[in-house]
Amino acid sequence: MANGNKPVTTYDIRKKKEANVPITMMTAYDYPSAKLVEEAGVDMILVGDSLGMVVLGYDSTIPVTMEDMVHHTKAVTRAAKRALVVTDLPFLSYHGTMEEAVKNAGRLMQEGGAKAVKLEGGRELAPLIERCVQAGIPVVGHIGLTPQSVHQLGGYKVQGRDLAAAQRLLEDALSLQAAGAFAVVLECVPEEVTGMIAKKLEIPVIGIGAGVACDGQVLVFHDVVGYASQLTPKFVKRYADIGETIREAVSSYVKEVEARSFPAAEHVFHASEDTIKQLYGEGVAQS
Numbered sequence: 164m165a166n167g168n169k170p171v172t173t174y175d176i177r178k179k180k181e182a183n184v185p186i187t188m189m190t191a192y193d194y195p196s197a198k199l200v201e202e203a204g205v206d207m208i209l210v211g212d213s214l215g216m217v218v219l220g221y222d223s224t225i226p227v228t229m230e231d232m233v234h235h236t237k238a239v240t241r242a243a244k245r246a247l248v249v250t251d252l253p254f255l256s257y258h259g260t261m262e263e264a265v266k267n268a269g270r271l272m273q274e275g276g277a278k279a280v281k282l283e284g285g286r287e288l289a290p291l292i293e294r295c296v297q298a299g300i301p302v303v304g305h306i307g308l309t310p311q312s313v314h315q316l317g318g319y320k321v322q323g324r325d326l327a328a329a330q331r332l333l334e335d336a337l338s339l340q341a342a343g344a345f346a347v348v349l350e351c352v353p354e355e356v357t358g359m360i361a362k363k364l365e366i367p368v369i370g371i372g373a374g375v376a377c378d379g380q381v382l383v384f385h386d387v388v389g390y391a392s393q394l395t396p397k398f399v400k401r402y403a404d405i406g407e408t409i410r411e412a413v414s415s416y417v418k419e420v421e422a423r424s425f426p427a428a429e430h431v432f433h434a435s436e437d438t439i440k441q442l443y444g445e446g447v448a449q450s
Contacts, residue, residue: 171245172247173247173301173345175206176206176345176367177367179206179367179378179379180367185378186378186379187206188205189205189384190381190385191239191242191243192211192384193238193239194238196384197248200243200246201242201245201246207246207249207381208239208246209249209251209281210235210249212231212253213310215227215231224254225254227254229253229256229267232250232252236248236250236277240275240276241276247278248276249280251282254311257282261290264294265298268280268298269300272300278301279300280295280300280301280303281305282302283310283311284309285338285339286338288339292304292339301345302343302345303344303347304344304348306336306339306350307322307352307373308321308350308351308352310350323352329353329359332360333360336360340364344366346366346369348369349368349369351372354374361376361378367379369381371398372398386399386401387402388401388402389404389406389407390406
């Protein structure tokens with residue numbers, strides 16, 4: 164298990180990059196998944212606004228609210244005592260006034276128990292990141308494919324394919340680093356561009372669909388274990404198919420209930436003979 168039972172800190176994450184030790188990160192949206200992910204030894208748990216699509220059934224992350232994020236973060240942090248919990252600031256929660264944005268970031272820590280927040284965007288977010296860091300709120304940046312801007316980007320497309328776009332990503336990453344972010348998530352970016360950015364930055368670059376040349380990886384829990392996940396992007400590796408196992412188990416339950424074979428004798432409690440006699444009368448035959 165990574166780092167034993169000692170809580171993982173932002174310092175530990177930075178030191179992993181310095182030591183060239185890959186960083187592991189995975190999403191969790193509730194107590195059971197967070198407990199399992201932590202027990203598996205993941206360094207960081209991301210309470211992503213992807214919960215809107217994965218557990219709330221929305222078509223995108225756009226409908227997710229601050230209340231949703233606080234609620235799910237509370238559930239995750241009840242289970243995660245070692246892994247570093249990072250929570251997404253949802254759509255439009257940090258695009259108004261600076262004061263409102265910092266307050267929302269603070270809510271995720273103060274009410275939700277997160278240890279850091281994640282924001283989608285490039286150099287335009289540098290002033291906000293600086294202000295959050297000044298307020299004692301650790302920040303993870305997120306560039307490349309940013310799901311909250313998917314409509315503006317024209318869909319879920321790989322970012323940074325040409326030279327100009329790759330240079331913009333590097334400039335954005337350097338700006339986030341200079342503003343005080345302790346790590347950057349890079350999503351759906353060519354591996355060669357990822358490697359260039361990771362070498363230029365002093366802070367860790369955590370990839371999702373960004374190849375192996377970064378400092379760590381993050382994936383969605385439900386995609387990894389095949390738990391009612393309909394998404395099959397190229398960058399996801401499915402390590403199990405618990406969805407099928409669950410479906411078969413519930414199907415078996417339905418069939419046994421309908422056939423009255425469940426509950427069986429070993430699943431049933433019985434009252435005392437005296438109680439049964441009083442309930443039904445002396446002449447009731449015992450089965």
